[in-house]
Amino acid sequence: MEAEKVVELKRVALKLRSNVLEMVGVGKAGHLGGSSSLAEITAVLYFHKMRLNPKDPKDPKRDRFLLSKGHAVLIQYAALVELGYFPREELKKVKTLEGILQGHPDLKTPGIEAVTGSLGQGLSIANGMALALRLEKNPARVYVIMGDGELSEGQLWEAAMASANFKVDNLVGIVDYNKIQATGPIKEVFDTGDIPSKWKSFGWHVIEIDGHDIPQIAKALDEAETVKGKPTVIIAHTVKGKGFSFAENSAAYHNAALTEELYKQAQEELRKQGELL
Amino acid sequence: MMIKLETKSLREAYGLCLVELGKRSKDVVVLEADLGKSTRTVLFKEAFPDRFFEMGIAEQNMASTAAGFALAGKIPFYNSFAVFASGRAFDQIRNSICIPKLKVRICGSSCGLSDFGDGKTHQSVEDVAILRAIPNMTILSPADAVETVMMMEAMLAVDGPVYIRINRNDLPIVTPENEPYRIGKIWELRKGKDVAVFATGYMVKKALEAAEVLSHEGIEVRVLNVSTIKPLDVKAVISHTKGVKGIVTVEEHSIIGGLGSAIAEALRKEAHPPIEFIGIQDKFGTSAKAYEELLEAYGLTSKAIADSVRSLVGR
Ligand SMILES: Cc1ncc(C[n+]2csc(CCOP(=O)(O)OP(=O)(O)O)c2C)c(N)n1
Numbered sequence: 001m002e003a004e005k006v007v008e009l010k011r012v013a014l015k016l017r018s019n020v021l022e023m024v025g026v027g028k029a030g031h032l033g034g035s036s037s038l039a040e041i042t043a044v045l046y047f048h049k050m051r052l053n054p055k056d057p058k059d060p061k062r063d064r065f066l067l068s069k070g071h072a073v074l075i076q077y078a079a080l081v082e083l084g085y086f087p088r089e090e091l092k093k094v095k096t097l098e099g100i101l102q103g104h105p106d107l108k109t110p111g112i113e114a115v116t117g118s119l120g121q122g123l124s125i126a127n128g129m130a131l132a133l134r135l136e137k138n139p140a141r142v143y144v145i146m147g148d149g150e151l152s153e154g155q156l157w158e159a160a161m162a163s164a165n166f167k168v169d170n171l172v173g174i175v176d177y178n179k180i181q182a183t184g185p186i187k188e189v190f191d192t193g194d195i196p197s198k199w200k201s202f203g204w205h206v207i208e209i210d211g212h213d214i215p216q217i218a219k220a221l222d223e224a225e226t227v228k229g230k231p232t233v234i235i236a237h238t239v240k241g242k243g244f245s246f247a248e249n250s251a252a253y254h255n256a257a258l259t260e261e262l263y264k265q266a267q268e269e270l271r272k273q274g275e276l277l
Numbered sequence: 278m279m280i281k282l283e284t285k286s287l288r289e290a291y292g293l294c295l296v297e298l299g300k301r302s303k304d305v306v307v308l309e310a311d312l313g314k315s316t317r318t319v320l321f322k323e324a325f326p327d328r329f330f331e332m333g334i335a336e337q338n339m340a341s342t343a344a345g346f347a348l349a350g351k352i353p354f355y356n357s358f359a360v361f362a363s364g365r366a367f368d369q370i371r372n373s374i375c376i377p378k379l380k381v382r383i384c385g386s387s388c389g390l391s392d393f394g395d396g397k398t399h400q401s402v403e404d405v406a407i408l409r410a411i412p413n414m415t416i417l418s419p420a421d422a423v424e425t426v427m428m429m430e431a432m433l434a435v436d437g438p439v440y441i442r443i444n445r446n447d448l449p450i451v452t453p454e455n456e457p458y459r460i461g462k463i464w465e466l467r468k469g470k471d472v473a474v475f476a477t478g479y480m481v482k483k484a485l486e487a488a489e490v491l492s493h494e495g496i497e498v499r500v501l502n503v504s505t506i507k508p509l510d511v512k513a514v515i516s517h518t519k520g521v522k523g524i525v526t527v528e529e530h531s532i533i534g535g536l537g538s539a540i541a542e543a544l545r546k547e548a549h550p551p552i553e554f555i556g557i558q559d560k561f562g563t564s565a566k567a568y569e570e571l572l573e574a575y576g577l578t579s580k581a582i583a584d585s586v587r588s589l590v591g592r
Pocket of ligand 1 (some may be wrong): 025033035069071072105117119120144147148149150151171176178180181182240254
């Protein structure tokens, strides 16, 4: 990937974080940690890799982006608004009776592909989509993002077996491996063990990357496209709360309210990161 | 009728209709959880192997995968025993399927006590109750093979999820073959002014038998087949109860949350006579060597219906 493109996507990731911050706002809860750990991955998918048609969100040829970890939907809204799927004013109305942006992914939002939020269901849904696309000989691809805490859901492993059983290769799984779940570190709360080995033994092609490194993300997505006859999962090592010093590597901002002071600090931190680009 | 019916088996009729629907629409796909010989999805598998997906013994995954198919424009039918198709996958039905109101069809096979030998783990006594509570869901409960065919024919057009409850055993035909059918229809299978009996599934036949006996005693029973439990035709329920001395509901399901509850809910704003619920009295099922013997043990008989009617008319 060209250096210029990398810088451009870094800018996009910053913009996405800034949109997330705007939606989290002051004094109301929002999933800052698990949204910001996905900023680079979301930026590369929506602004580089995926074939999209924002003018026709239901275009059958579009690639699909699903958040199995639906609580991180703010990062998806952040991208969709930049691409013009809905007007910017909606960001202010997130999680209100007046708006179209629900607390978890909902089909009433243009660009949202499935209802997720009850953890563990997204990979199954993605499999169904991928199998349907294959029946139609439709070349569209399905990208589904899972949380590392979410991997304790049994249904996800039923789905992982199904993807391998059906040799689903038009689907890419991405694990947001930020090592933290809702109430603390994975290792302490509920240790899900050797995650890459688990996926390998379930018959998946496994790629491990730094999930904040834009060229690595792009390369892994390209590699996934070349793998035939089996599903691919990208295990993306990430930092929960990335970009916000107070939230990094912490469960405290999994879903928390920001004070006025912290909000200003967060804005300032993003501004400084922008200057360094 | 969509197919020429030569069977009294609801599940065979279901399987044959799946094949017919598969011919009519290339969008029909079938998902199975290792019970295809029982549910009769094997028929679809033989006819359309590319559109048949054996999902293994993983009902939760099957339910959400069906949602994915529907989101991509397919009309998926997923299948298992009723107890697993509904209960094991409740959260998936609610979240993956019903919130987005997807065109997923769920076949709850071997429903109620109809899998008499396998006992409580395999008998569904609360599937209607739990699914009825989910917004957007349509719930169908055919009385026989003829009605199963009618429902399958009508089902493709329903916008949103549908659950169909299929009995495991061959059942006598009670549905008039040449009458028109639509989802939501309440069939008046016998006229009568004294007591209204609302029944569903196999219990419709039991109600007709009771009505026959009672008519010899001078008691005229109106027998209604409520095969669409949700959405319930509330107006029809109300009009069928006008002027009767009593109401009886009969279902092969718990009396909590099923047909009886739905009828009582429908009548809640009306002055109405007493309602008697015949069904499974807040109990699990159990193993038995024959279906009829089991139904008798749970009081799901024409005699129980007749007794109930007699007491409502004061005899
Ligand atoms: C079935 C279900 N159980 C519980 C929750 C509540 N919940 C939301 S997020 C979360 C933690 C998720 O952790 P992880 O997958 O690691 O996500 P991340 O840390 O990346 O945000 C929990 C328990 C839920 N949404 N769904």
